[in-house]
Amino acid sequence: GAVVSQHPSRVICKSGTSVKIECRSLDFQATTMFWYRQFPKQSLMLMATSNEGSKATYEQGVEKDKFLINHASLTLSTLTVTSAHPEDSSFYICSARGAGEGDEQFFGPGTRLTVL
Amino acid sequence: GQNIDQPTEMTATEGAIVQINCTYQTSGFNGLFWYQQHAGEAPTFLSYNVLDGLEEKGRFSSFLSRSKGYSYLLLKELQMKDSASYLCAVADDKIIFGKGTRLHILP
Numbered sequence: 001g002a003v004v005s006q007h008p009s010r011v012i013c014k015s016g017t018s019v020k021i022e023c024r025s026l027d028f029q030a031t032t033m034f035w036y037r038q039f040p041k042q043s044l045m046l047m048a049t050s051n052e053g054s055k056a057t058y059e060q061g062v063e064k065d066k067f068l069i070n071h072a073s074l075t076l077s078t079l080t081v082t083s084a085h086p087e088d089s090s091f092y093i094c095s096a097r098g099a100g101e102g103d104e105q106f107f108g109p110g111t112r113l114t115v116l
Numbered sequence: 117g118q119n120i121d122q123p124t125e126m127t128a129t130e131g132a133i134v135q136i137n138c139t140y141q142t143s144g145f146n147g148l149f150w151y152q153q154h155a156g157e158a159p160t161f162l163s164y165n166v167l168d169g170l171e172e173k174g175r176f177s178s179f180l181s182r183s184k185g186y187s188y189l190l191l192k193e194l195q196m197k198d199s200a201s202y203l204c205a206v207a208d209d210k211i212i213f214g215k216g217t218r219l220h221i222l223p
Binding site: 042043049104110 | 218
């Protein structure tokens with residue numbers, strides 16, 4: 001299957017700082033990328049859907065000014081957690097879907113964010 | 117609204133067979149996925165069903181009945197490494213995940 005990378009895999013930051021997470025599709029062009037967060041022992045919660053070159057569509061209850069998403073190219077999307085707080089600590093996972101790939105999404109390995 | 121139900125936890129014995137059920141109610145339907153997720157890792161794709169019937173892939177099989185809003189994942193010849201969470205996900209205009217079923221395998 002297609003390969004999606006995420007960087008960093010793990011990040012620890014102080015409360016009030018901003019953290020950027022990168023999601024890259026390595027061997028295909030991702031027309032759509034999805035960002036999920038997952039709390040321990042819970043399922044994935046879709047945060048937003050981003051299409052290359054357009055604004056992200058956020059799910060209800062997700063603050064777009066806090067979770068900034070940029071999908072500047074067909075292989076890169078970034079999620080920036082602004083002014084992070086301890087309650088933002090979570091596992092963030094991106095996935096990517098390319099044109100002609102059907103509905104299958106290819107997941108990145110995830111980023112574990114811990115806010116102190 | 118969207119609703120996907122699957123059991124929270126199941127336990128089975130190594131070498132046995134286990135069936136994990138999933139029922140869904142969604143406004144649209146473009147297919148149903150099963151993913152496996154080990155603790156601390158991202159989900160990995162297991163199967164995709166868009167038509168009614170059974171799809172077999174090695175030790176894993178997945179069944180879909182669109183009229184009943186029902187699917188199951190069947191795991192045969194269970195191995196200890198199959199201990200994981202299994203996520204049922206339905207594709208509408210986006211993919212919505214169920215809460216996952218934690219499968220415990222006993223030796």
